[in-house]
Ligand SMILES: Nc1ccn([C@@H]2O[C@H](COP(=O)(O)OP(=O)(O)OP(=O)(O)O)[C@@H](O)[C@H]2O)c(=O)n1
């Protein structure tokens with residue numbers, strides 16, 4: 001029996017690489033904000049209890065969200081780095097959960113094209129060491145020589161994957177790992193890195209090439225095209241209601 005779970009969506013970034021007038025999670029994607037589209041992926045899933053959104057200090061955009069007053073959407077103020085935001089979300093969640101053993105999903109607000117099929121894969125995947133969505137690389141992979149744009153070597157691409165989100169770990173174990181990494185000065189750019197730091201070997205669950213992280217200006221054009229494709233092929237999540245949630249909250 002799969003335990004329904006909570007989702008933390010880090011959405012407190014400033015979107016520097018996007019070079020937009022607002023944080024990129026509030027840019028429009030096919031008529032809705034990127035963040036609203038991302039929330040919709042989860043809020044309509046029967047195995048999702050609720051969503052915690054980590055927003056930036058002084059975020060003036062959130063009140064315009066279509067999910068602003070939804071009963072299963074809660075917010076908290078994020079931190080300086082993505083890992084800080086996730087830590088704060090995990091602490092917020094510990095006040096809601098009746099057990100720290102519950103798994104939690106962490107998903108970037110900047111990944112609005114996750115399909116229901118991929119979400120089902122990670123939600124239903126069972127692993128004692130957590131799991132992440134990821135994709136095997138398709139190109140040949142080069143390692144650069146120190147800080148020079150010179151090729152040092154070619155990596156064996158048969159064993160190289162690109163991490164995506166959602167990433168799924170027990171709430172307390174993840175918080176402990178992030179806190180330890182921070183305490184030891186070990187910068188981490190995803191939840192999995194923190195779990196590896198404390199010796200875990202999480203499962204790699206097949207993601208999808210359409211699950212892009214909208215990061216650079218051109219990514220928005222790519223996301224628009226992918227959204228149209230996913231909509232036409234009915235691969236996006238259903239928007240059905242989710243009245244049959246049974247969760248502790
Ligand atoms: N302090 C931060 C930094 C990032 N994020 C979130 O983490 C996700 C992935 O981060 P990234 O793509 O790097 O977003 P930004 O940090 O906004 O982008 P940039 O690095 O270009 O500023 C995004 O949904 C972003 O909002 C966050 O919650 N808190």
Ligand SMILES: C[C@](O)(CO)[C@H](O)COP(=O)(O)O
Nearest residue numbers: 082108163164165189190213
């Ligand atoms: C979590 C992540 O999306 C996995 O690929 C990635 O590490 C986020 O990196 P960012 O620099 O915070 O966008």
